[in-house]
Amino acid sequence: MRNQEMLCFNFNLAKNKPESIVNRHTACPFCDTEKLTNVIDREDPFIWLENKYPTLEDTYQTIIIETDHCQSELSEYKPSHIKDLFRFTFNKWFEMQNSGEYKSVILYKNHGPLSGGTVKHPHMQIVGLNKIDYRKKIRMEHLSGEKIDQVGKVSFIISNFPFVGFTELNVKLNAKYDINDIEQMAIYIQNSAHFLLNHMRCNSYNLFFYKIDEYIFVKIMPRFVTSPLFVGYSIPQISDHKNDIVKKMRKIYF
Numbered sequence: 001m002r003n004q005e006m007l008c009f010n011f012n013l014a015k016n017k018p019e020s021i022v023n024r025h026t027a028c029p030f031c032d033t034e035k036l037t038n039v040i041d042r043e044d045p046f047i048w049l050e051n052k053y054p055t056l057e058d059t060y061q062t063i064i065i066e067t068d069h070c071q072s073e074l075s076e077y078k079p080s081h082i083k084d085l086f087r088f089t090f091n092k093w094f095e096m097q098n099s100g101e102y103k104s105v106i107l108y109k110n111h112g113p114l115s116g117g118t119v120k121h122p123h124m125q126i127v128g129l130n131k132i133d134y135r136k137k138i139r140m141e142h143l144s145g146e147k148i149d150q151v152g153k154v155s156f157i158i159s160n161f162p163f164v165g166f167t168e169l170n171v172k173l174n175a176k177y178d179i180n181d182i183e184q185m186a187i188y189i190q191n192s193a194h195f196l197l198n199h200m201r202c203n204s205y206n207l208f209f210y211k212i213d214e215y216i217f218v219k220i221m222p223r224f225v226t227s228p229l230f231v232g233y234s235i236p237q238i239s240d241h242k243n244d245i246v247k248k249m250r251k252i253y254f
């Protein structure tokens with residue numbers, strides 16, 4: 001891999017970063033909103049701000065605080081809240097993309113101890129990458145698969161060829177979405193998070209958003225200890241329970 005396709009992690013900055021997922025006694029940096037610095041925009045209760053610990057070099061790291069309820073979780077939000085959250089977040093994501101200052105801009109979320117996150121308070125991250133175009137690394141087969149459900153232009157898909165494994169869920173919507181499409185995307189994301197956390201013995205997930213051509217894709221990625229076959233050999237695995245999972249999700253949610 002060439003150098004410009006790697007991100008350099010600043011270890012010194014990371015040393016002072018608060019951790020509140022495992023250490024429940026750490027004071028939450030996102031609850032004390034009066035003390036937040038470098039706020040870029042806010043629309044209560046959503047706050048867009050610069051990451052105080054920008055550990056990745058050649059990037060511009062920002063955070064969206066999703067709610068003022070520290071113990072809440074995305075799968076529990078009311079429909080109106082999640083719809084407003086994604087409208088706000090997508091506007092900021094597109095704003096950074098359209099600024100022309102970055103080679104590409106990633107939007108993602110970490111939840112749970114195996115997700116790679118450090119702060120429990122629900123938030124997402126929008127990161128401008130100065131030198132990397134993430135879209136070059138994405139293969140469409142990882143975002144397509146068997147359709148579980150569809151409403152209008154929004155489809156809900158289980159991967160036939162997961163990126164890592166095992167049960168990767170994807171939502172696809174047209175980038176010229178209307179507000180009903182956003183609501184439907186939010187419902188699918190909530191169903192997925194709820195399913196993973198309540199029916200899959202899973203306590204962690206990521207959301208990854210991709211804007212490719214005229215589409216937006218969301219990958220809802222369950223997180224477990226990463227399989228050694230993937231870490232060592234880049235071999236993803238698919239669950240032989242895939243058909244049962246599709247049946248179960250249709251029965252519970254659709």
Ligand SMILES: [Zn+2]
Binds near residue numbers: 028031069121
């Ligand atoms: Zn908090």
